[in-house]
Amino acid sequence: xxxxxPEQNDPVEPEGGRPSIAEVVQRLDHLWxxxxxxxxxxxxxxxxxxxxxxxxxRIVGRGSFGVVYQAYDPELDREVALKLPRPxxxxxxxxxxxxxxxxxxxxRLDHPAIVPIFDAEFTGPVPYIASAYCSGPDLGxxxxxxxxxxxxxxxxxFVAQLAEAVHYAHQQGVLHRDLKPSNIMLEPxxxxxxxxxxxxxxxxxxxxxxxxLIEASLHDTRSSLLVGTPLYMAPEQIVGxxxxxxxxxxxxxxxxMLFELLSLELPYDGNSYFKVFDSIQTEQxxxxxxxxxxxxRELETICGKCLExxxxxxxxxxxELAKDLSRFVAGEPIxxxxxxxxxxxxxxxxxxxxxSNAVTFSIGLNVLYALWMIxxxxxxxxxxxxxxxxxxxxxxxxxxxxxxxxxxxxxxIALSWWSRRGNxxxxxxATIYASFFFLLPLLSVLGxxxxxxxxxxxxxxxxxxxxxxxxxxxALQLFLYGCAWWGVWRKQSTGSIANLN
Numbered sequence: 001x002x003x004x005x006p007e008q009n010d011p012v013e014p015e016g017g018r019p020s021i022a023e024v025v026q027r028l029d030h031l032w033x034x035x036x037x038x039x040x041x042x043x044x045x046x047x048x049x050x051x052x053x054x055x056x057x058r059i060v061g062r063g064s065f066g067v068v069y070q071a072y073d074p075e076l077d078r079e080v081a082l083k084l085p086r087p088x089x090x091x092x093x094x095x096x097x098x099x100x101x102x103x104x105x106x107x108r109l110d111h112p113a114i115v116p117i118f119d120a121e122f123t124g125p126v127p128y129i130a131s132a133y134c135s136g137p138d139l140g141x142x143x144x145x146x147x148x149x150x151x152x153x154x155x156x157x158f159v160a161q162l163a164e165a166v167h168y169a170h171q172q173g174v175l176h177r178d179l180k181p182s183n184i185m186l187e188p189x190x191x192x193x194x195x196x197x198x199x200x201x202x203x204x205x206x207x208x209x210x211x212x213l214i215e216a217s218l219h220d221t222r223s224s225l226l227v228g229t230p231l232y233m234a235p236e237q238i239v240g241x242x243x244x245x246x247x248x249x250x251x252x253x254x255x256x257m258l259f260e261l262l263s264l265e266l267p268y269d270g271n272s273y274f275k276v277f278d279s280i281q282t283e284q285x286x287x288x289x290x291x292x293x294x295x296x297r298e299l300e301t302i303c304g305k306c307l308e309x310x311x312x313x314x315x316x317x318x319x320e321l322a323k324d325l326s327r328f329v330a331g332e333p334i335x336x337x338x339x340x341x342x343x344x345x346x347x348x349x350x351x352x353x354x355x356s357n358a359v360t361f362s363i364g365l366n367v368l369y370a371l372w373m374i375x376x377x378x379x380x381x382x383x384x385x386x387x388x389x390x391x392x393x394x395x396x397x398x399x400x401x402x403x404x405x406x407x408x409x410x411x412x413i414a415l416s417w418w419s420r421r422g423n424x425x426x427x428x429x430a431t432i433y434a435s436f437f438f439l440l441p442l443l444s445v446l447g448x449x450x451x452x453x454x455x456x457x458x459x460x461x462x463x464x465x466x467x468x469x470x471x472x473x474x475a476l477q478l479f480l481y482g483c484a485w486w487g488v489w490r491k492q493s494t495g496s497i498a499n500l501n
Contacts, residue, residue, distance in 0.1 A: 046084070051126050052119075054082050061138070061182075063207070065089055065099055070133060073118075079133040080118060084126060096127070103129045105208045108172050113165035115185060115206040134204050136188045139257075140181035142198075146264060149292055152299055154198045155261040156325040163254055163322035165205050170247045170318060176208060177245065179253035180232045181260070183207040198261070230276045231266055232256045235309050238277050248311035251318055255306020262299060263291035267307055281309075282351070298328045305336040349483040355422060358480035362416040362434070365473050370409040373401040408437055422488045431481040438478045441471035 047056050047069070054071040060081065061068040066089065071082035083102075089095045103120040110116065119130040136142075150158075162184065169176060176183075186201035195201070234252035236244035259267050267285030270276035285307045288300045302324050308314045315321040315336075324334045339347065348354075380394045415430035443449045444467040 051082060051084065051128055052121055052124065052130075054080060054128070054130060056082065063182075065095060065102075071130070073130070080130045081115070081133045083129040083131070090127070099127065099129075102208045105174055106131070106206075108174065109169055109208075111165050111168045113161055113203055113205055114169065115204045131206070132204075134185035134187045136186035136201055138182050139184035139186060139203070142186055142201075143181055143260065143264065146196075149264050150198050150261040152262065152296055153329055155258060156299065156329050158198050158203060158261065159254055159258045160322045160325035160329070162203050162205065162257070163251075163318040163325065165203070166250050166254065167247075167318035167322065169205075170250070174208070175245060175247065176205070176250050176253075177237070178207065178229055178232075179205075179250055179257065180229045181257060184257075230270075230273055230280075231268065233280060234311070235281050236311060238281055244311065246311055247317050248314040251306050251315050251321055252311075254318065254321060255303055255314075258299075258306065259285070259288055259291075259303050262288060262295060262303075265291045267303075282353075284347075296328070298334050301336050301338050302328065302334060304338065349486065351483075351487060354480060354483035354487050355427070356420070358430075358477070358484040359416045359420045361480055362430070362477050363413050365477055366409040366412045366416075369470070369473075370405045373405055373409075377401045412437070419484075424488055427481070427485055427488055431478070431485045434474065434478045434481045438471070438474035441467045441474055445471055 047058060049056050051071070053075055054073055056069045056071050057079075058070050059067055060070050066083045066085045069082045069084065071080050072078075073080050085096065085099045089099055100120075100122050103117055103122075106114070107117045107120075115131050115134065117129065117131050121128050149155075162179075166176060166179070183206055185204040185206055187204050188195060189200050189202070232253045234245075234249045236246075237249060256267060259265070265286070267288075268276060268279040268283070270279050285304075288303050289295055302321070306314055306321060315324070320335070324336055327334050377398050380397060412430070412433060415426055415433060418426040419430050440449075445464060
């Protein structure tokens with residue numbers, strides 16, 4: 001499912017300043033493509049040792065923050081999951097605070113679909129978090145072993161249970177921000193015989209190491225730049241603006257998991273952080289029906305609503321997602337609806353590709369206009385018998401044509417070229433200039449001002465038809481530049497890192 005990542009050289013710290021966003025992304029690509037020694041060298045030598053009152057039995061999971069052991073509590077005669085921080089976490093105050101925050105956050109939550117915290121220790125020689133032990137696999141491992149997608153009814157019921165747990169956490173003021181299959185434990189109904197059916201497991205949400213208290217704020221931009229797992233992150237997480245992260249952010253991750261359960265694929269592809277970020281920010285997710293035929297239209301609609309780019313277009317609360325999934329399971333009409341024609345049109349208009357469309361169209365159009373003017377002027381001088389214009393009039397037309405080529409066509413081509421990388425100042429100038437040269441032929445068509453008074457003197461039809469031709473081209477040019485300006489403005493206003501290089 002996940003592709004291998006190309007090797008990359010270590011980026012070099014720029015002199016005298018912080019690295020750029022592109023360099024940060026390059027570093028993340030490097031970390032994604034190669035395990036660092038401190039992560040890979042953490043071994044299971046602690047098995048059999050005692051940590052606090054717990055006896056370590058075996059490693060059941062590894063993460064970037066810690067290693068999870070199955071451990072035995074001799075005082076209460078029960079199995080627990082004991083999470084110990086990695087060595088590098090112990091010397092990093094920020095990461096150690098997150099480790100501690102995971103326990104304090106999860107301890108606030110009491111829900112049957114959330115793994116409960118039993119005990120925690122942060123002041124002793126070995127910090128740990130003790131929680132309920134789930135005997136089943138995590139959802140990520142379970143999916144990796146699957147050969148066929150989950151049945152629609154089972155997937156809907158499963159994600160509905162998760163959505164209810166997530167909504168409960170939101171009600172307690174906790175956003176998870178890192179929902180993904182490896183953070184969903186599966187508790188089997190029958191512990192003696194593992195099952196291949198999702199309906200035979202109960203989901204248990206865990207790992208609140210990246211959770212955010214809704215009433216708190218992240219002041220450190222280094223912490224808020226990338227919080228979450230890329231393939232399950234929402235667009236607002238990628239831009240690193242914690243103010244935009246909301247309940248709809250967790251809804252997006254639930255939608256990705258629903259998509260994965262139903263298709264065994266992910267809505268976005270990418271073999272590096274940069275490509276994944278760019279896809280999530282600029283591309284529409286793959287349609288669920290294209291990954292798996294004959295799926296109920298209702299589930300495609302629900303998935304699509306969860307994966308909307310704008311958080312305002314998603315379910316406003318995880319409870320609303322749970323209700324729609326329950327309606328589907330019960331055979332009732334769902335509340336979500338597919339985007340209408342106007343919404344699809346607006347989505348197309350604000351797509352970042354409109355900038356390249358505008359630049360390409362504008363350069364091509366104005367080159368064509370310039371060639372047209374040059375051809376018309378050459379015709380005046382090479383075929384003098386074909387026109388009724390006298391010598392002074394021909395010179396006048398020639399000078400006017402050269403001015404149009406330089407002042408309009410040449411400058412518009414230059415502004416388009418300078419705008420191609422999304423420079424907002426040049427793009428704004430190009431949009432304003434395009435609007436001016438849309439109004440000029442419009443006024444000519446309406447008879448307010450003449451555009452070709454010398455060339456077509458006494459021939460109103462040719463003057464009108466040529467003005468109309470220029471008007472159509474100018475209207476398309478202005479429309480594309482308007483869309484491009486809107487898209488770039490939205491990207492800059494939200495701090496998007498897509499297309500930065």
